[in-house]
Amino acid sequence: MASKSMRMHWPVMLSPDPIKPLGQLQRPVLMVRDLKTHFFTEAGVVKAVNGVSLSVSEGETLAVVGESGSGKSVTGLTVMRLLSRTTARVVGGSIEFCDRNGKVVDVLGLSEAAMQRVRGHDIAMIFQDPMSSLNPVFTIGDQIAEPIRIHKGLDRRQAREQALDLLRQVGISDPEQRIDNYPHQLSGGMRQRVMIAVALACDPRLLIADEPTTALDVTIQAQIIALLKRLQGERRMAMIFVTHDLKLVDEIADRVAVMYASQVVEEGPVKTVLARPRHPYTRALLDCIPSRRDASGGRRKLRPIPGTLPNPLSPPLGCRFHSRCAFAAERCKAIEPALEAVGEDHVTRCLRWKEIEL
Amino acid sequence: MSSLDQLTLPQVAEQEARAPLVSARGLSKYFESRGGFLAQAKPPVKAVESVDLDIGRGEVLGVVGESGSGKSTLGRLILRLIEPTRGEVVFDGHRLQSLNAGEMRRFRRHMQMIFQDPFASLNARMTIGDALMEPLSLHRGLKGTAAREAVVALLEKVGLSGDHMKRYPRMFSGGQRQRIAIARALASNPSFIVADEPVSALDVSIQAEVLNLLQTLQAELDLTLMFISHDLSVVEAVTDRVMVLYLGRVMEIAFTDALYSKPRHPYTAALLQAAPGVAKSKRYILRGEIPSPSNPPSGCVFRTRCPFAIDDCAKVVPPLSKVGTEHYKACIRDDLDL
Ligand SMILES: Nc1ncnc2c1ncn2[C@@H]1O[C@H](COP(=O)(O)OP(=O)(O)OP(=O)(O)O)[C@@H](O)[C@H]1O
Ligand SMILES: Nc1ncnc2c1ncn2[C@@H]1O[C@H](COP(=O)(O)OP(=O)(O)OP(=O)(O)O)[C@@H](O)[C@H]1O
Ligand code: SF4
Ligand code: SF4
Ligand SMILES: [Mg+2]
Ligand SMILES: [Mg+2]
Numbered sequence: 001m002a003s004k005s006m007r008m009h010w011p012v013m014l015s016p017d018p019i020k021p022l023g024q025l026q027r028p029v030l031m032v033r034d035l036k037t038h039f040f041t042e043a044g045v046v047k048a049v050n051g052v053s054l055s056v057s058e059g060e061t062l063a064v065v066g067e068s069g070s071g072k073s074v075t076g077l078t079v080m081r082l083l084s085r086t087t088a089r090v091v092g093g094s095i096e097f098c099d100r101n102g103k104v105v106d107v108l109g110l111s112e113a114a115m116q117r118v119r120g121h122d123i124a125m126i127f128q129d130p131m132s133s134l135n136p137v138f139t140i141g142d143q144i145a146e147p148i149r150i151h152k153g154l155d156r157r158q159a160r161e162q163a164l165d166l167l168r169q170v171g172i173s174d175p176e177q178r179i180d181n182y183p184h185q186l187s188g189g190m191r192q193r194v195m196i197a198v199a200l201a202c203d204p205r206l207l208i209a210d211e212p213t214t215a216l217d218v219t220i221q222a223q224i225i226a227l228l229k230r231l232q233g234e235r236r237m238a239m240i241f242v243t244h245d246l247k248l249v250d251e252i253a254d255r256v257a258v259m260y261a262s263q264v265v266e267e268g269p270v271k272t273v274l275a276r277p278r279h280p281y282t283r284a285l286l287d288c289i290p291s292r293r294d295a296s297g298g299r300r301k302l303r304p305i306p307g308t309l310p311n312p313l314s315p316p317l318g319c320r321f322h323s324r325c326a327f328a329a330e331r332c333k334a335i336e337p338a339l340e341a342v343g344e345d346h347v348t349r350c351l352r353w354k355e356i357e358l
Numbered sequence: 359m360s361s362l363d364q365l366t367l368p369q370v371a372e373q374e375a376r377a378p379l380v381s382a383r384g385l386s387k388y389f390e391s392r393g394g395f396l397a398q399a400k401p402p403v404k405a406v407e408s409v410d411l412d413i414g415r416g417e418v419l420g421v422v423g424e425s426g427s428g429k430s431t432l433g434r435l436i437l438r439l440i441e442p443t444r445g446e447v448v449f450d451g452h453r454l455q456s457l458n459a460g461e462m463r464r465f466r467r468h469m470q471m472i473f474q475d476p477f478a479s480l481n482a483r484m485t486i487g488d489a490l491m492e493p494l495s496l497h498r499g500l501k502g503t504a505a506r507e508a509v510v511a512l513l514e515k516v517g518l519s520g521d522h523m524k525r526y527p528r529m530f531s532g533g534q535r536q537r538i539a540i541a542r543a544l545a546s547n548p549s550f551i552v553a554d555e556p557v558s559a560l561d562v563s564i565q566a567e568v569l570n571l572l573q574t575l576q577a578e579l580d581l582t583l584m585f586i587s588h589d590l591s592v593v594e595a596v597t598d599r600v601m602v603l604y605l606g607r608v609m610e611i612a613f614t615d616a617l618y619s620k621p622r623h624p625y626t627a628a629l630l631q632a633a634p635g636v637a638k639s640k641r642y643i644l645r646g647e648i649p650s651p652s653n654p655p656s657g658c659v660f661r662t663r664c665p666f667a668i669d670d671c672a673k674v675v676p677p678l679s680k681v682g683t684e685h686y687k688a689c690i691r692d693d694l695d696l
Contacts, residue, residue, distance in 0.1 A: 069534055129532070217629075288566045311519075
């Protein structure tokens with residue numbers, strides 16, 4: 001087995017810590033190192049997150065992009081410790097959170113009670129599926145006011161006032177009437193905005209926003225983005241923004257991490273990564289953006305990436321992208337690339353980054 | 359088909375040749391709001407107001423508009439998943455409102471919906487295989503091996519594989535679930551699909567794949583599609599015609615190219631300019647809030663946010679008037695250069 005012996009000779013090199021030591025200019029709020037979250041299912045072990053490292057600082061936005069099923073949501077849910085213990089297990093890595101007093105907390109080591117205080121209060125998450133995370137039997141007003149009362153110790157009336165204000169800020173017109181609505185009475189985009197209001201209710205230090213604006217039209221989206229940016233400026237909130245919209249990444253994020261098949265394959269400053277991607281997968285993603293029709297007026301055929309995401313039950317040897325990569329060479333099938341620095345604060349997980357022109 | 363004799367929209371030659379598959383006349387939906395339990399009765403939410411439309415066989419009609427403008431409600435009305443407050447829908451010569459429950463159930467195989475929320479639309483306790491098997495046996499009478507093969511074929515069509523059959527919805531990522539929802543909609547071989555934001559939960563690569571897939575299927579099966587989306591570039595890529603909704607009313611409807619290159623309604627122009635990627639200096643951000651759908655402005659419902667509003671705009675509800683081939687706009691001003 002040539003590939004096997006190759007792998008032995010080429011151990012997965014841990015690059016000299018690809019993540020910049022934080023706390024130089026900005027204080028890190030979250031540090032995820034080499035995280036491995038696996039699902040133990042009847043069909044086998046799904047290595048949904050397999051060696052992910054991320055960090056985000058105060059007032060900073062890290063965008064996380066990547067193909068469907070690449071592990072973006074599972075990464076966020078692991079940080080929130082919201083995965084069911086019966087199937088999901090963190091089998092490696094660490095998650096550190098720096099609280100309001102500058103104390104570093106080992107998230108994976110916290111008791112469930114302590115974690116409950118962190119959730120919502122210190123770290124909030126906007127979930128990808130609005131309907132299953134809003135409670136159908138409570139009005140949206142109750143769902144926003146409840147955490148405000150608990151975490152901020154306000155009375156009913158004050159909490160309701162704040163809830164109204166939040167609804168207004170996320171662009172819900174007629175908040176006085178809407179506040180007593182149940183989730184099913186709202187449109188898809190309104191539900192998503194209510195979730196955003198719930199997440200922002202307690203001034204979290206870190207916001208994990210999982211596709212927060214996918215159901216929103218551009219005008220509301222622009223309003224939400226402006227709101228999030230303002231909160232970041234005012235409160236130095238750190239944000240992890242999961243999205244598949246690369247145009248949005250450009251508008252909102254400082255840095256971007258690109259995920260593919262349970263790993264980060266490229267990370268760096270947004271401007272650099274979008275203008276000069278150093279990983280073939282990032283390049284391919286950029287090519288998929290639907291754009292206005294070409295001058296001839298012809299309907300442009302979109303260019304999807306050929307093939308499908310590898311089965312997480314049995315990821316391929318070597319580079320996980322090799323079966324779909326336009327630049328794959330023989331050695332890509334055998335050697336698993338490590339994250340390598342390609343520039344300042346910019347890393348890629350490609351064996352050939354030096355020799356290929358993207 | 360008496361009500362169809364009084365068509366409010368003139369039909370163009372092309373549509374006369376290909377009779378519309380789906381037509382709606384005067385379609386309206388008001389939701390009574392109950393509010394909090396001590397709250398007093400409030401005026402109903404006018405989610406959809408007097409919509410007329412025709413969708414030709416094999417045509418892809420896009421529906422765009424801001425959040426809450428009534429897109430999903432219109433989609434549900436067209437499929438008679440909810441009853442209209444007024445108006446009616448004619449599908450392939452059948453008046454849906456006249457069908458009884460049993461007839462409607464049998465009729466469903468021809469018209470399917472891909473829902474906006476891929477999480478809520480799949481039963482958590484059913485494996486993916488069973489979820490797809492259900493419509494196959496119900497509508498196509500497939501059983502045993504034939505049904506299993508059809509399931510595998512469907513999964514492969516949407517970029518998944520037969521291995522996924524035994525898995526439960528929670529074991530899939532958001533994008534994967536949306537593909538399953540599409541497979542489910544295709545299972546009964548429908549001739550008409552309302553796709554409500556079918557790709558907004560998908561990453562760009564899968565998005566491109568699914569859009570190409572929908573286009574291919576559409577061409578192969580001569581599928582008629584109503585494509586609801588807030589993503590204007592996606593709508594431009596896949597639709598033949600586009601309808602713009604605001605507060606439940608049609609603002610403009612036109613061939614896609616015409617609408618994008620020369621919008622005739624101020625609201626359409628504003629929407630197009632708000633898209634990310636448009637130079638910021640040229641951007642005209644829609645100011646103000648969308649008015650409450652339970653208390654819409656008099657006259658033109660867009661007037662509170664329209665930079666071109668004049669006194670007359672408050673007085674009359676602008677009718678849809680013809681401004682070009684199959685191009686209609688609901689705006690009283692013809693002197694605008696947008
Ligand atoms: N509860 C679970 N049990 C088993 N496998 C799971 C579970 N949840 C997620 N997975 C698998 O983990 C992988 C990563 O899923 P995840 O939801 O993180 O993807 P994602 O990157 O967020 O994708 P999307 O863009 O579609 O939301 C997928 O292969 C998915 O099928
Ligand atoms: N079951 C319901 N009960 C009460 N009001 C409803 C109900 N369903 C929808 N509405 C209201 O009807 C209006 C239109 O909603 P609809 O879901 O059609 O909007 P949409 O255009 O699909 O928006 P989005 O882009 O956010 O999905 C909204 O004001 C909504 O609150
Ligand atoms: S390592 Fe090889 S296969 Fe992987 S991305 Fe780089 S060139 Fe492509
Ligand atoms: S009718 Fe008046 S308010 Fe309405 S869109 Fe036209 S100019 Fe604007
Ligand atoms: Mg996800
Ligand atoms: Mg909707």
